[in-house]
Amino acid sequence: MMAGLRVFAPAKINLTLHVTGQRADGYHLLDSLVVFADVGDVVQLRPDTAWSLLVDGPEAGSVPPGDENLALRVARLFPRIASALTLTKELPVASGIGGGSADAAAVWRGLCQMAGRDADANALLELGADIPVCVPSRSARMQGIGEMVTSVDGLPHLDVVLANPRVAVSTPQIFKALTHKDNAPMPPVLPEFFDAAALCNWLAAQRNDLQIPAEAIAPQIAETCQTLAALSGCLLARMSGSGATCFGVFSTAEEATEAADRLAIVQPNWWVRAGRLGGMQRVAAPQAL
Ligand SMILES: C[C@@](CO)(OP(=O)(O)O)[C@H](O)COP(=O)(O)OP(=O)(O)OC[C@H]1O[C@@H](n2ccc(N)nc2=O)[C@H](O)[C@@H]1O
């Protein structure tokens, strides 16, 4: 019998998040350039006679431990493969970087591998609009309410600092606070980018439409972005998803690491990580335990 699988659940970062409309059911139409980080949670699945979930790691305290946990909800879609799940939580909860969706997608990748089937994400949209893009965990353009996922190849990787001022933000509350729902999408065809600086130049003319409403509800977000932008070498700072996590892009991994170290000293209560966005395809694949 196999010992089980270890699956990395990378943080999801919305480099752009254009809200282009609203459906009759209230869900918003999005046009978002999404990338994945080498920072994330880890899920371990071990075959067992019944489903169970143990949560550990530095961010375990705020994670729902029972059936409302997205990892367990996805696991229950496979009634014939019971597993003991261990979720090592590194990502702050309710922070705009898809923690719950990333965990759910990681469990799905693992169980699909155990069952010998393709990790097709269509069944998961109703559990979370962000889950389909997290299943492949590859750079993608996400449209519709999250169900249209188109791979984006050839993006330069980005060395970043991720910073969360430790304010949990409610996604529905931020969408509700957005006053203009019909904002412009990204261009139909995305340009090609020679390097990180070229990508940042282009990103600077794009938007996260949820950032202004999120900053009105949680002013710490504006402070976080301003603090990142003021760090030496920062090319661009923006909020991810519905917040409150923000990312700052740097030219090199060394600059990002130095900036993260400086930020962690001046803001010891913030969650701060240096990392790399893009190029996560192999890391997100399940590994045998
Ligand atoms: C905003 C985004 C951008 O990637 O990221 P996060 O901030 O959650 O990381 C996502 O669209 C969030 O996806 P997810 O967190 O899975 O959302 P869901 O659980 O499906 O929906 C939570 C609530 O958000 C609102 N919602 C979500 C997605 C969407 N396209 N339109 C919406 O209006 C709805 O009010 C919904 O009831």
Ligand SMILES: Nc1ncnc2c1ncn2[C@@H]1O[C@H](COP(=O)(O)OP(=O)(O)O)[C@@H](O)[C@H]1O
């Ligand atoms: N595995 C999980 N990890 C984190 N949050 C989860 C998980 N499962 C369910 N949740 C719930 O999902 C909500 C949104 O959390 P999360 O997915 O981290 O944020 P976001 O949607 O902002 O990226 C939380 O308030 C939490 O109650």
